[in-house]
Amino acid sequence: MWEYTDKVNDHFKNPRNVGAVENPDGDGLAGSLACGDALRLTFKLDDEKKISEAKFQTFGCASAIASSSALTVMLIGKTVEEAEEITNKEIIDYLGDLPKQKVHCSVMGREALEAAIYNYRTGKTLDRKIDGEVICHCFGATDKEIEKVAREQNLTSAEEVTNACKAGGGCGQCIPEIEEIINRVIGEEQKKEEVPKLTQLQKIKLIEETIDRQVRPILRRDGGDLELHDVDGDRVLVKFVGACVSCPVSSVTLKDVVETQLREAISDDIVVESV
Amino acid sequence: MKSSVYVDNNATTAVAPEVTEAILPYFTEHWGNPSSMHNFGGSVKRSIDAAREKVAALIGAEHPNEIIFTSCGSESDNMAIRGAVDAIGGHPHLITTRVEHAAVLGPCHYLEDKGFRLSTLEVDEKGNLDLEKLREKSMSGKKTVASVMWANNETGVIFPIPEIGTIVKEGGGIFHTDAVQIAGKLPISVRNIPVDLLSISGHKLHAPKGIGALYARRGTKITPHIMGGHQERGRRAGTENVPYIVGLGKACELAMERMEKDAQHERNLRDRLEAGVLATCKGARINGDLESRLPNTTNISFEYVEGEAIILMLDDVGICASTGSACASGSLEPSHVLRAMDVPRSMLHGSIRFSLSRYNTEEDIDDVLEKLPVIIKRLRELSPFAND
Numbered sequence: 001m002w003e004y005t006d007k008v009n010d011h012f013k014n015p016r017n018v019g020a021v022e023n024p025d026g027d028g029l030a031g032s033l034a035c036g037d038a039l040r041l042t043f044k045l046d047d048e049k050k051i052s053e054a055k056f057q058t059f060g061c062a063s064a065i066a067s068s069s070a071l072t073v074m075l076i077g078k079t080v081e082e083a084e085e086i087t088n089k090e091i092i093d094y095l096g097d098l099p100k101q102k103v104h105c106s107v108m109g110r111e112a113l114e115a116a117i118y119n120y121r122t123g124k125t126l127d128r129k130i131d132g133e134v135i136c137h138c139f140g141a142t143d144k145e146i147e148k149v150a151r152e153q154n155l156t157s158a159e160e161v162t163n164a165c166k167a168g169g170g171c172g173q174c175i176p177e178i179e180e181i182i183n184r185v186i187g188e189e190q191k192k193e194e195v196p197k198l199t200q201l202q203k204i205k206l207i208e209e210t211i212d213r214q215v216r217p218i219l220r221r222d223g224g225d226l227e228l229h230d231v232d233g234d235r236v237l238v239k240f241v242g243a244c245v246s247c248p249v250s251s252v253t254l255k256d257v258v259e260t261q262l263r264e265a266i267s268d269d270i271v272v273e274s275v
Numbered sequence: 276m277k278s279s280v281y282v283d284n285n286a287t288t289a290v291a292p293e294v295t296e297a298i299l300p301y302f303t304e305h306w307g308n309p310s311s312m313h314n315f316g317g318s319v320k321r322s323i324d325a326a327r328e329k330v331a332a333l334i335g336a337e338h339p340n341e342i343i344f345t346s347c348g349s350e351s352d353n354m355a356i357r358g359a360v361d362a363i364g365g366h367p368h369l370i371t372t373r374v375e376h377a378a379v380l381g382p383c384h385y386l387e388d389k390g391f392r393l394s395t396l397e398v399d400e401k402g403n404l405d406l407e408k409l410r411e412k413s414m415s416g417k418k419t420v421a422s423v424m425w426a427n428n429e430t431g432v433i434f435p436i437p438e439i440g441t442i443v444k445e446g447g448g449i450f451h452t453d454a455v456q457i458a459g460k461l462p463i464s465v466r467n468i469p470v471d472l473l474s475i476s477g478h479k480l481h482a483p484k485g486i487g488a489l490y491a492r493r494g495t496k497i498t499p500h501i502m503g504g505h506q507e508r509g510r511r512a513g514t515e516n517v518p519y520i521v522g523l524g525k526a527c528e529l530a531m532e533r534m535e536k537d538a539q540h541e542r543n544l545r546d547r548l549e550a551g552v553l554a555t556c557k558g559a560r561i562n563g564d565l566e567s568r569l570p571n572t573t574n575i576s577f578e579y580v581e582g583e584a585i586i587l588m589l590d591d592v593g594i595c596a597s598t599g600s601a602c603a604s605g606s607l608e609p610s611h612v613l614r615a616m617d618v619p620r621s622m623l624h625g626s627i628r629f630s631l632s633r634y635n636t637e638e639d640i641d642d643v644l645e646k647l648p649v650i651i652k653r654l655r656e657l658s659p660f661a662n663d
Contacts, residue, residue: 057659
């Protein structure tokens with residue numbers, strides 16, 4: 001038995017804005033009978049170009065119906081540009097929460113919205129041409145779709161992909177391929193985040209700054225200090241002065257304070273030695 | 276939460292009041308260990324023996340000691356398949372069907388992963404097997420272990436176990452049948468049917484959860500999985516679950532006494548329910564072979580609506596049923612049974628199982644028939660595919 005929030009139950013049992021808007025400005029469909037859930041979203045704009053009417057028709061489980069109902073409520077009063085910003089996460093937040101296996105219901109809401117906006121702008125039906133290679137044959141999900149959802153929602157496992165877009169939730173044969181896609185996406189995202197490599201000069205400056213700001217104040221509390229002696233690649237050579245010279249635990253300070261602070265600021269490869 | 280109408284008896288049944296009454300003294304007075312030398316324990320042993328006779332009688336076993344008490348139907352299925360495979364040694368060829376319960380498919384797939392050859396038989400759109408295919412597989416030349424259910428839990432479809440057993444035995448194989456859903460509902464007898472191993476479960480026939488039994492015909496070798504005790508003649512070690520064994524015995528006795536009457540009662544109610552649903556709900560159809568079904572079960576698909584939504588709306592008005600549809604379970608895959616039967620995609624996601632028991636009444640059925648059509652109509656109005 002699913003644990004649905006009161007808001008999900010309310011929107012399931014008392015769905016708002018059921019039906020189809022007459023002469024809609026936007027009309028979009030997401031999902032299919034074969035997949036087990038589908039949503040048709042229609043909306044109409046008023047003179048100020050704000051959505052005055054939004055209605056839905058959904059074939060699906062309780063959370064699919066609730067997500068659709070919530071989406072229509074969220075849409076009314078917004079311009080198309082504002083509506084376009086609504087994410088599946090915001091649909092979930094509006095409903096309080098969704099069980100993780102039901103996240104795909106909110107994704108379907110977002111997809112129907114995209115389709116309806118496309119229809120509004122172009123007058124055409126968003127034809128979800130099969131873009132990429134079909135990986136999950138049970139739910140007709142392609143590698144590009146899986147990649148998109150994995151990237152947008154920072155997914156890290158095949159199970160999360162299944163929860164988000166159903167791919168892999170049928171026979172399960174494609175799970176190894178989904179895992180491959182995820183690993184590739186994670187790798188690419190990590191590369192993006194990596195800081196550009198510092199020049200030796202920038203590195204030395206950063207080391208000096210870090211010692212000044214984060215290391216010296218700690219040592220000075222106990223009457224000690226240090227001087228930067230040299231930087232050789234990732235090897236940082238320092239010279240203890242003051243009370244540190246005769247301190248029996250200066251080697252601990254070297255590792256626990258100096259090296260930790262420098263590693264955090266510059267790179268995990270930093271090794272600190274005293275001369 | 277009190278439910279007014281419970282029509283989910285293939286999931287579990289109410290413990291019969293007679294069963295509860297039979298069990299209670301084994302908590303309060305007769306709590307001795309049946310293995311003890313003293314009479315306090317010895318009298319408990321005699322109660323277990325009496326229960327064993329009642330279980331044996333229900334399924335027509337010749338000797339009570341062919342009954343091994345287990346903790347549940349799933350344990351019985353696992354013990355039968357893995358125990359028989361272990362006892363045969365080598366790598367016997369496994370045969371099963373696509374529509375088995377997970378407790379059979381689980382051990383079969385486990386063994387397949389370990390390198391055993393597994394043949395999984397298809398069913399047709401009525402849920403029936405092609406017996407020629409079974410014959411072919413049984414004659415593969417290798418020793419076989421075949422496991423085929425007697426009645427399906429989702430659709431109630433009954434397989435012709437006498438013929439199936441004969442075919443498996445002609446090939447020299449070991450034959451197990453999961454009789455969990457049929458035991459206590461229709462007369463079954465292993466006396467003249469070539470069944471080597473047969474599983475039953477207590478809570479499907481008005482005994483408590485936590486008790487089951489495996490019938491193992493004399494001479495059928497199975498390697499125990501719980502070792503380290505002489506209980507159940509060394510085939511399942513561990514001090515017996517005395518109260519529930521007594522309860523299972525009582526439940527089997529009751530089922531035997533009332534079977535004909537109960538089956539007729541359930542069949543009348545089920546037929547009334549089906550006729551009413553087909554007459555009042557648009558896009559409804561019954562799944563499975565209508566000629567060969569359990570009397571208490573009906574599996575109905577509703578076109579263009581989704582099962583979980585139906586179940587939750589039924590629940591809201593106090594009706595407990597279940598769905599084989601994907602969204603209600605953890606998996607996203609629609610019922611493996613209905614998929615195996617090639618139920619059309621438009622129907623696959625909206626299937627509901629109603630399963631009755633001796634305790635259901637005409638009022639229950641009328642209540643369902645009053646509320647269900649309103650729910651289906653409402654969900655069809657919500658659906659983008661149904662154009663009423």
